[in-house]
Amino acid sequence: MAEAGVLYGVGLGPGDPGLITRRAAALIEGAGVIAYPCLAGGASFARSIAAELIPAGAREIRIDVPMTRDRAPAQAAYDAGSAEIADMLEAGADVVALCEGDPLFYGSFMYLQARLAARFRVEIVPGVTSMTACAALAGLPLAARDGVVTVLPATLPDGTLRDRMSGAETVVLMKLGRHLPRIRELLADEGLTGRAHYVARAGLANAACLPLAEAPPVAPYFSMILVARESDPWL
Amino acid sequence: MAEAGVLYGVGLGPGDPGLITRRAAALIEGAGVIAYPCLAGGASFARSIAAELIPAGAREIRIDVPMTRDRAPAQAAYDAGSAEIADMLEAGADVVALCEGDPLFYGSFMYLQARLAARFRVEIVPGVTSMTACAALAGLPLAARDGVVTVLPATLPDGTLRDRMSGAETVVLMKLGRHLPRIRELLADEGLTGRAHYVARAGLANAACLPLAEAPPVAPYFSMILVARESDPWL
Incomplete structure (x- = not known):
């Protein structure tokens, strides 16, 4: 019987293929089997980031993840995808699972890891997060010296957000999308609008970066708000 | 008069040259002038990460940063380094400033940005942070879905750390080094030892990853503690 393959969880960074690491690129270029999440029946952002590196003959495992409020359909999709990946690993093939951003920082790879890490060898290749890519685009320090990042x-619900933002220094609000109007009000209430910057699609050609006060009324899914620390006297 | 050059602030990731991004690698390989921080009179960790990519003929600007408690000598070193970089930029040469990890996440590049961004065009290339590299090594999710990361x-002083850890989910304790004994006690007091993992030198050949209870008595400078979230029912 063949030795089982290795499952690679590969972070691709926020969207610009230039922000793929050399290790990730080498794994993708050498892959016999790749796996990636897709919007059910639709495109895969992860696959689009890595597209130019995927070998022509690679076998591709699509994991169609329905974006429903009920989590059961998505969990079933990851169950099915994991079963398909497990078959490959058991047959001795390595599998390269593509993941936007970093695999363990709000990354889709965690759903595969939770299902497969007990049975197979897993290696995770960290990636550039959208958080630092947005900071780079905005030219805003996230933290220096003894700075705290939340x-x-x-x-999250308003109350939780208020509690966590109270007295915080740098705050990163991820997964903004349709929550922008609510977050905008909340930051205004907390007196944080002046320190807040809106960043959308960092690393993509149509990126945007504006003070929150000038942000559009509607935000795309790939957007966030950075609440910067007051200026740091040590810099 | 020549058009001024561009200052590139390039994140190199946590130490493994494989975790350098393709964009960062291309900039370094094409650099006429590079700049990097060194321990005063000693080695540069940033330069060592990128060493194999640095062109033989590149001009190198060393910024010797004294590790003193008083910040004035370090600030003087960044003043002098910035002046040398500014001369190059004014003469029309681009300068690639190397930075461990990500330039804006506890990165040294912020000290150059603060001194030069008003006068010159700056482009920042985000890098893999030690935070996600440590999580990858440990196989520990930092956050999924609505998870919060602190x-x-x-x-930081004990009181501040206690306040910030109270009720937190995932906690990342950076810059551990000589603070390990104090942090170990503090986590024990807060009942968090069981969720705490010690990770040292992620991305380097001599990396270590252990439950905190099994960590050595003394930690190297490049080490951190990850306090993982309770298991996530959605994974």
């Missing part, structure tokens, strides 16, 4: 999904 | 330098 990362909050905008999907 | 990043705290271990250099």
Whole structure:
């Protein structure tokens, strides 16, 4: 019986193929089997980032993840994808699972890891997060010296967000999208609008970076708000 | 008069040259002038990460940063380094400034940006942070779905650390080094030892990854503690 293959969880960075690491690029270029999440029946952002590196003959495992409020369909999709990946690994093939951003920082790879890490060898290749890519685009320090960074999904309820932002220094609000109007009000209430910057699609050609006060009324899914620290006297 | 050059602030990732991005690698390979911080009179970790990519003929600007408690000598070193970089930029040469990890996430590049961004065009290339590299090595999710991440330098006073850790989910304690004994006690007091993992030198050949309870008594400068979230029912 063949030795089982290795599952590689590969971070691709925020969208610009130039922000793929050399290790990730080498794994993709050498891959016999790749796996990636797709919007059910639609495109895969992860695959689009890596497209130019994927070998022509590679076998591709699509994981169609429905974006429903009920989590059961998405979990079933990851169950099915994991079963298909497990078959490949058991047959001795390595599998390269593509993941936007970093695999373990709000990354889709965690759903595969949770299902497969007990049975197979897993190696994770970290990637550039959208958080630091947005900071780079905005030219805003996230933290220096003894600075504190708090990362909050905008999907959390108002009360939780208020509690976590209270007294915080740098705040990163991820997963902004349709929550922009609510977050805008909340930041205004907390007196943080002046320190808040809106960044959308960092690393993509149509990126945007504006003070929150000038942000459009509607935000795309790939957008965030950075609440910068007051200026740092040590810099 | 020549048009001024561009200052590139290039993140190199946590130490493994494989975790350099393709964009960063291309900029370094094409650089006429590179700049990097060194321990005063000693080695440069940033330069060592990128060493194989640096062109033989490149001019190198060393910024000797003294590790003193008083910040004035380090600030004087960045003043002098910035002046040397400014001369190059004014003469029309681009300068590639190397930075461990990500330039804006506890990165040294911020000291150059603060001095030069008003006068010159600056482009920042984000890098893989030690935070996600440590998570990858440990196989520990930092955050999924609506998870919150709090990043705290271990250099902060006990009271501040306690306040910030109270009720937090994932906690990342950066800049551990000589603070390990104090942080170990603090986590024990807060009942967090069981969720705490020690990771040292992620991305280097001599990396270590252990439950905190099994960590050595003394930690190297490049080490951190990840306090993982309770298991996530959605994974």
